[in-house]
Each structure stands twice: as C-alpha cells, then as structure tokens.
Amino acid sequence: xxxxxxxxxxxGLPRDVGDLLIVMGGPMSVNDPDPWIVDETxxxxxxxxxxxxxxxxxxxxxxMAKALGATxxxxxxxxxxxxxxxxxxxxxxxxxxxxxPDTFDVFEWHGEIFDLPNDCVPLVGSDIAPxxxxxxxxxxxxxxxxxxxxxxxxxxxxxxxxxxxxxAGLTAQQVKTTALPQLPQLHHLADRLIGHLLTCTx
Numbered sequence: 001x002x003x004x005x006x007x008x009x010x011x012g013l014p015r016d017v018g019d020l021l022i023v024m025g026g027p028m029s030v031n032d033p034d035p036w037i038v039d040e041t042x043x044x045x046x047x048x049x050x051x052x053x054x055x056x057x058x059x060x061x062x063x064m065a066k067a068l069g070a071t072x073x074x075x076x077x078x079x080x081x082x083x084x085x086x087x088x089x090x091x092x093x094x095x096x097x098x099x100x101p102d103t104f105d106v107f108e109w110h111g112e113i114f115d116l117p118n119d120c121v122p123l124v125g126s127d128i129a130p131x132x133x134x135x136x137x138x139x140x141x142x143x144x145x146x147x148x149x150x151x152x153x154x155x156x157x158x159x160x161x162x163x164x165x166x167x168a169g170l171t172a173q174q175v176k177t178t179a180l181p182q183l184p185q186l187h188h189l190a191d192r193l194i195g196h197l198l199t200c201t202x
Contacts, residue, residue: 009036017047019201023060025146027161029112030062030072041067053139053197058110061133061142068117068136077128079108080168081175082182085132085145091123094135096193106132106145107179107186109157109164113144139200147190154179 006014009028023044030037045067047054056064062072082105091097106124113129116122117136124133124145132144158165158172165172 008040009034012036013039013043017043017050017052017054019053020197021047021052021054023054023056023063025058025060025109028059030059030066048136048140051137051139053200054136054141055193055197056140056142057146057148058144061144062112062114064136064140064142065114065117065134068120070115070117072112072114075111075113075128078111078164078168079126079128080164080170081108082106082178083108083126083128083145085124085126087124088122090121091133094121094123096141096189096196097123097133099192100189104185105182106147107149107154107182108145109161110144111164139197141193141197147186147193149179149183149186151176151180151183 004014004018006012021044023040028034028037030041041063044054044056044063048064048067054064056062066072084103085106086103087097087100091100092102110129114131116131116134120134120136122131122134123141126132129144134142136142154176158175162172165175
C-alpha cells in the first residue's frame with residue numbers, strides 16, 4: 001500500500017479519494033470563506049457517499065461533520081492537552097472504541113465543536129464537547145481528538161500555538177508532562193482504528 005499526502009490549501013486535492021482517506025487538522029475553521037474549504041468539503045462528502053473508509057482528525061472531523069450537514073461552532077472553552085472523555089452507549093458497542101474503558105484520556109487541541117450529523121452514531125463525548133467522536137456507516141470515523149500525536153508534534157503545537165496554551169490556563173510543560181506517558185495508549189487505539197478500516201480495503 002502506498003501513501004500520498006496533500007497540503008490542500010497549497011497543493012490542491014488529489015484526483016480521487018483512493019482506498020482510504022485521512023483528513024488531518026489545522027489552525028483554520030471549516031467556516032472560513034476560503035474557496036479551497038468549499039472544495040475540500042465537497043471532496044470529503046463524495047468519499048462518504050461512496051462508502052469509502054474515512055478518518056477525520058480534529059479539523060478533519062469538523063470537515064466530515066460539515067460535509068454531512070451538521071453545524072460546526074465555537075465551543076464554550078478550548079480543550080488543550082490530555083482530556084478525559086466518556087464512551088456513549090453506542091460507543092461501547094463500536095468495533096473500535098468498544099475495547100476502551102468507559103472513561104479514558106485523549107489529546108485535544110481545538111476550540112470548535114459540532115452537532116451529530118444525520119445518520120451518524122455518537123461514540124465519545126466530554127464535558128466541553130458532548131460529541132467528541134462519531135461514526136458514519138461502518139467505515140468513516142470523525143475524531144475531534146488526536147490519537148497520532150508524537151512528542152515532537154506536542155512541542156511544535158506548544159511553540160506555534162502558545163497563545164492557546166495560555167488561554168486554556170496551562171503551561172507548555174503541563175501539556176507535555178501529562179501527555180507523554182499516555183501516548184502509547186493513544187497509538188494503540190490508532191492502530192485498532194486503522195486495522196479496522198484496512199479490512200474494508202482488502
């Protein structure tokens with residue numbers, strides 16, 4: 001299997017969605033008026049309507065929610081760093097998240113949240129964002145949080161988005177100290193998710 005990556009604002013969209021589409025994060029909002037945001041939303045909608053396996057991470061999940069007709073809006077506070085989340089009843093029955101404890105911690109970096117799109121299943125929520133993850137069909141997952149985070153990525157976020165850390169009432173050291181010991185658990189869940197979706201492509 002080969003992997004291709006595109007920085008859409010600069011490079012444009014790929015010709016097709018391939019076998020598996022992963023939409024990552026960024027500092028912008030899906031409500032920004034940039035033409036590429038409209039194009040990417042349409043592109044993601046086409047992948048979802050074709051029942052392709054899709055993962056949306058942070059901004060990517062907001063793109064998915066918007067593509068499926070849900071409202072994306074500002075949350076009541078920033079969620080930065082490790083945050084406790086809870087499984088929903090349907091999350092407990094999910095083939096990926098059902099293996100998680102009822103409450104577990106994930107790495108967050110967002111200020112916007114979304115409503116549950118039509119025909120989607122709620123999987124995970126928190127106090128600030130009642131919907132943290134959802135599934136569309138069997139093969140498309142929107143995650144407001146990050147499972148892929150590495151220590152270098154946390155360093156970059158704390159440096160480049162230092163104002164977010166301050167607004168959240170945290171320090172960069174607090175973000176790093178709480179996150180680093182828990183990265184292996186996040187990576188294990190990421191492996192479960194990718195493994196589940198790859199069964200659709202075989």
